[in-house]
Amino acid sequence: MTTTPLSAPTTTDSTLRAEVEHFYAWQMQLLDSRACEEWAATFTPDGVFDANGLPAPAKGREAITAGARAAGERLTAEGLVHRHWLGMLTVGEQPDRTIRARSYALVIETERDGASRLHRSTVCEDVLVRAEDGSLLVSRRKVTRDDIG
Amino acid sequence: MTTTPLSAPTTTDSTLRAEVEHFYAWQMQLLDSRACEEWAATFTPDGVFDANGLPAPAKGREAITAGARAAGERLTAEGLVHRHWLGMLTVGEQPDRTIRARSYALVIETERDGASRLHRSTVCEDVLVRAEDGSLLVSRRKVTRDDIG
């Protein structure tokens, strides 16, 4: 079955939408540039990164940093570059003030001196919260790969 | 010839742009999740879905629902997941109050337990109108596949 339950239509608040899109762009540029600690700092201190492609969720910034660093080292060893694209975002603030976001995410893979290809197609579901300074942080991320049924 | 006539530059109204992007994200999440009737309800009751890959346009919500359902059943039978990505949107309101939108649309295809690939590259041209409650609906959609000359 590929039917995914969807939440009700969310706000079209253009300011929130732009803010989340910017946050995602910045966050993925950090990951793809191997700024692993800065990447982990876009999660809450107790943030959870869960994915159906992982043996277990990464919990907390230290684990999230370590996961990104290990992934980056594998790419370097294999001579590959990854770019994470998020798109088709629906987002809205909930009554409990958290922000729920659902988007599609692609991983684009390029071989040094070789070809580019679509590596993964996934769905990314986030619970976002605000830091004391008002900036966004990921409290919980769930990434579901399309190839894992 | 690949020259496509383009309309004049459109508005950069950030609110309208966010509204249309949200509408597209929501609409495609419905389609990809097999919510076929909810997908068809994002068209006007007499809405037209035309595509140069179809033998004839689908007219009205019943036909649009049936088309989505048949496509979904083929994917299930073949063990495939599709994700529709729209991007590179230009959009503007016309003097007649309709909204014209032109975007690129990709279909990303993933095999269960297999690879992801770029299935189609298309151009999507929409005439959007507002329902009585102010929400957007597609009055006419024309999808042009890049592989069909």
Place this chain on the structure above:
Amino acid sequence: MTTTPLSAPTTTDSTLRAEVEHFYAWQMQLLDSRACEEWAATFTPDGVFDANGLPAPAKGREAITAGARAAGERLTAEGLVHRHWLGMLTVGEQPDRTIRARSYALVIETERDGASRLHRSTVCEDVLVRAEDGSLLVSRRKVTRDDIG
């Protein structure tokens, strides 16, 4: 090494973000539609298009037009269609009033009567300025292909 130095987080000004996204969509629709002079007119008269895949930067609208025209003629001769997708944009105005934008850019390639594929994955770094009428122009563009180390 794939580490890319990133500038500090940029504004989330939703109006500027929408304006730049619209500008990019319009600009790429022009290029992909072979409106080569109109494409070049989205650069300043002395605008520079630099890319690590080019032997030398194209300087000025005449050179940028010629480059687009030559690329288009190659595609026609080979029966190919290209679509340029920009995404994952971070953008912000600088103290000197220029606008710096960093985005990912893909080239999607489709064979007439054939397959679509991901042709290139790149990073696009722009310095944008405003024309006298307030519209955006590219003063300097640098495109870095992921496959060139």
